[in-house]
Amino acid sequence: MNNYCYLNAVGTVSAAGASASESLQTILSGEDSLTLSARTPESEPIPLGVCRAALPSLDGFDSRWQSRNNALALAALEQIAAEANALVERFGADRVGVIIGTSTSGVLETERDMKTAHETGQLPDCFDYRRQEMGQAAEFIAHCLGAKGPVYGVSTACSSGAKALASARRLLRAGVCDALIAGGVDALSELTVGGFSALEAVSQRRCNPFSANRDGINVGEGSALFLLTREPGSIALLGVGEGSDAHHISAPDPEGAGAARVMAAALKDAGLQPEQIGYINLHGTATPLNDQMEARAVNGLFGPQASVSSTKPYTGHALGAAGAIEAAFCWQLLREASKAETELLPHCWDGEPDAELPQVNLVKPGSLARPKYVLSNSFAFGGNNIALVLGRIDEAEV
Numbered sequence: 001m002n003n004y005c006y007l008n009a010v011g012t013v014s015a016a017g018a019s020a021s022e023s024l025q026t027i028l029s030g031e032d033s034l035t036l037s038a039r040t041p042e043s044e045p046i047p048l049g050v051c052r053a054a055l056p057s058l059d060g061f062d063s064r065w066q067s068r069n070n071a072l073a074l075a076a077l078e079q080i081a082a083e084a085n086a087l088v089e090r091f092g093a094d095r096v097g098v099i100i101g102t103s104t105s106g107v108l109e110t111e112r113d114m115k116t117a118h119e120t121g122q123l124p125d126c127f128d129y130r131r132q133e134m135g136q137a138a139e140f141i142a143h144c145l146g147a148k149g150p151v152y153g154v155s156t157a158c159s160s161g162a163k164a165l166a167s168a169r170r171l172l173r174a175g176v177c178d179a180l181i182a183g184g185v186d187a188l189s190e191l192t193v194g195g196f197s198a199l200e201a202v203s204q205r206r207c208n209p210f211s212a213n214r215d216g217i218n219v220g221e222g223s224a225l226f227l228l229t230r231e232p233g234s235i236a237l238l239g240v241g242e243g244s245d246a247h248h249i250s251a252p253d254p255e256g257a258g259a260a261r262v263m264a265a266a267l268k269d270a271g272l273q274p275e276q277i278g279y280i281n282l283h284g285t286a287t288p289l290n291d292q293m294e295a296r297a298v299n300g301l302f303g304p305q306a307s308v309s310s311t312k313p314y315t316g317h318a319l320g321a322a323g324a325i326e327a328a329f330c331w332q333l334l335r336e337a338s339k340a341e342t343e344l345l346p347h348c349w350d351g352e353p354d355a356e357l358p359q360v361n362l363v364k365p366g367s368l369a370r371p372k373y374v375l376s377n378s379f380a381f382g383g384n385n386i387a388l389v390l391g392r393i394d395e396a397e398v
Contacts (some may be wrong), residue, residue, distance in 0.1 A: 005236060010183075011074060011075075011079025012324075013053050015048075017053070018034060023315075023329060023332070035052065047206050049218055049222070050319060055360070058074070069137055070185075080226075081144075088179075090111060094149055095148040095181045097099055097150040097177040097329035098145070098152075099141075100135075100137040100184060101162070102153060112347055118375035135151070138153045156380050157320065158323070158380040159334070159384050161322060161378070162388055165327060166386060166389060168180040168387070183225040184223065186319045188221040192319060198252055201216045202217060203217060203286065212352045213350060215286070220316020224325040224327065227381050240266055242265070243383075244385070245257075251289055259377065263387045277375060279307050279376070281374065281375070281377065283378055284311075284312055286313075296357075300358070311326055327388055330374045331390060333374065337371050372392050373390070375390075
């Protein structure tokens with residue numbers, strides 16, 4: 001009997017699309033899915049990864065649950081609701097947990113309510129502090145499903161969504177749960193756009209990862225939720241590597257040592273060698289320091305031939321949701337590869353390499369392969385890093 005953690009279903013929504021399959025098609029087409037938006041009437045518009053899909057209404061829910069963050073979560077949950085509800089019925093509510101990564105939670109609504117308080121002298125009646133708590137999205141999803149197992153949030157900045165998957169796997173392996181809904185969700189807000197702008201990390205154009213001309217991120221939003229069980233399926237979370245550089249409060253270790261450690265740990269956990277990884281989804285934020293250290297780490301561990309790309313030019317950087325959204329793209333890629341040779345996710349950039357970076361093999365449009373194992377990187381403030389290895393599982397391996 002193996003100890004696999006199976007990813008039986010996924011729901012996702014982002015600027016790239018309203019499902020994993022739709023997002024994959026957007027990325028393969030090269031479509032510009034970002035939205036130009038001005039922070040203030042006086043400011044220049046900047047590209048943001050705005051989710052343009054119609055989100056479900058929360059009018060039937062108590063006001064404490066009414067936030068864009070929870071609407072994004074519900075949009076993903078509805079895509080896997082049938083399977084999730086069946087498992088609650090099968091295993092019992094106490095055996096189903098929910099772990100969600102986020103960095104903004106419902107702060108968008110708090111910003112609106114604070115503006116009202118500034119203008120009128122009092123908070124509106126709808127104000128509810130609980131909307132911005134980091135565990136709120138997890139509680140909301142558990143409320144929707146009636147799940148009563150462990151329910152909590154993970155907030156480790158840009159690694160949150162991937163960290164939630166790692167936490168869920170631990171609970172499954174420990175026997176605490178029989179099924180979990182895990183992933184990440186983050187909504188755009190002035191806090192994040194203004195905060196990254198203050199750090200001079202936001203680009204005024206579509207982000208350009210690994211280019212000599214890269215100059216920052218596009219902030220985005222979205223959600224991705226996975227259904228994790230020990231029930232055999234076609235795709236599993238095979239390896240997890242986690243670590244913390246503690247090099248700087250926001251800047252990564254420029255040598256990429258911490259990034260290399262978590263990728264090596266994920267490979268070891270999965271029982272794989274670097275050459276067995278058929279595709280790497282880079283963290284690839286398009287900031288000068290992130291791309292520098294990630295190129296060093298990837299080149300050092302995998303060499304210059306591994307197929308790699310960043311999908312953030314299609315989604316923006318969805319912060320606490322990014323790791324889960326990008327794992328969802330990898331999941332969909334593996335699904336396609338289970339049928340036949342398929343297109344890898346192409347790297348979107350201006351084609352001008354940075355001579356200062358170690359060589360990495362950025363996927364060109366139309367590149368065909370049939371990966372069995374893929375790796376996805378997520379790196380966060382403080383060097384809070386994680387790498388996930390997902391793999392296709394043949395019937396003989398179950």
